[in-house]
Amino acid sequence: METTESVHGAFDLTGRVAVVTGAGGGIGRTTAEVLAAAGAFVVCADINLSGTEETAEGILGAGGAAEPAQVDVAARGALSELVARTVGMHGALHIMCNVAGIMIDSSIIDLDPDEFDRILSVNLKGVLYGCQAAGRVMVEHGAGSIINMASAAVLTPAPGVGAYAICKAGVAQLTQSMAVEVGRHGVRVNTVAPGYVPTNMTARYYTRPDGTIDEEAKAAVLTPMAKFTPLRRVGRTSDIGYCVLYLASDASSFVTGQLLSPNGGVAMHY
Ligand SMILES: NC(=O)c1ccc[n+]([C@@H]2O[C@H](COP(=O)([O-])OP(=O)(O)OC[C@H]3O[C@@H](n4cnc5c(N)ncnc54)[C@H](O)[C@@H]3O)[C@@H](O)[C@H]2O)c1
Structure with a gap:
């Protein structure tokens, strides 16, 4: 029989080490706060150093454990270095949250190739690099949970944000492809696709x-x-943070390759 203790235990992240990209603000910051409040040590990674410092200070002030890290997710090798440093200093990496993202506004017809390269580099390649860096150490360790941030734009195309939606659809596919490759090693990979926050x-x-x-x-x-x-x-940033907590924790230990959609019901899928 499940008890209060076992249910709390399923969501407890005590002793786990997490990296959250995009933790300098918004959804990434709240995600870092939620994971830390559940007991994880959180490396708050962002290109915006003062933002990550603020996030880490907030977590420390609330009694949690965290450290800031400046990283450009689009830079080749940067996330591998961060993951290696994290494992070197903290012994393991149990949770990787690829949250960092940018937006550009353009119709598909008018999409500037340089702008498309820029958004692909951050929103798709940045997530790929995070998955590769974390996946390597997690496969070796025989356990881990990777959570990638997509968007309701994957399910409901909207005018003017096609480049963003293309990246996010790629993230959802990347998640599924990786999930079938690493599942046998105890590594889970899932996507969260938020609605408007x-x-x-x-x-x-x-x-x-x-x-x-x-x-x-x-x-x-x-x-x-x-x-x-x-x-x-x-949406509230905590609506998304709690979904990430579920996917990061043992409560979701039979869940991989899935797209979880905290969106208030604006888009639904089977
Ligand atoms: N807010 C929404 O309605 C919404 C909806 C669906 C999905 N999302 C996704 O959620 C994620 C977080 O978005 P948000 O709304 O909190 O936006 P935000 O702009 O508040 O946060 C994004 C963070 O990513 C960081 N970042 C940008 N480029 C980076 C890079 N190259 N390297 C490292 N960090 C970088 C920024 O500095 C910022 O702190 C994004 O992936 C976004 O696409 C947001």
Whole structure:
């Protein structure tokens, strides 16, 4: 029989080491906080050093364990170095969360090839490099959980964000391909595909050129977004962090190659 203790134990990450990319803000920061609150030591990795430092300080201040790391996920070898350093200093890597991402706005017809290269480098190759770096050490160790961040854009194409959706669809396929390769070594690989969550990435729709928020424009974006969502609200970064916690923990030990969709019901799939 399952008990309170065994259920808590299934979600407990005490003694686990996690790397979270994109941890300098938004969904990555909250994911790092959630994993740390569940007991993990979290390496908060981001290209934005002050952002990761803030995240790690916040975790330490709340009684958790974390350290910041500056990394460009698009730079070849950077994530391998980070993973090697993490394993060298902390003995293992149990959880890898590939959250870092960028957005570009363009129709497919007008998509600039350089911009496409840029978004592919961060959103798809960056995730590939993270999967490879973590996968190598996890396969050797015989256990591990990799969580890749995709988007509801994979399920529901929208105009103007095709390049982003292409990358995220690639992430979902990368997850499945890797899952069938590494499953026999005890390594799980899953994707989280969030719906709309207000963060710096999505704030571009209502941020003025001077960086301040246009509250009227914000309401004009968020109100209809919530209205057309079956759960009648937009997402919170914690909605995504808790999905990552589930996939990182032993509670999901029979789950691999899956796409989990915290999106309020805006897109559904079988
Ligand atoms: N916010 C949403 O509605 C939403 C929806 C679906 C998916 N997502 C995905 O969630 C992830 C997090 O997005 P967010 O909304 O928190 O955005 P965000 O802009 O707040 O956070 C993204 C983080 O990634 C970091 N980053 C960017 N390029 C990097 C690089 N080359 N190397 C290392 N770090 C880099 C940024 O510095 C930033 O801290 C992204 O993959 C995004 O595509 C977001």
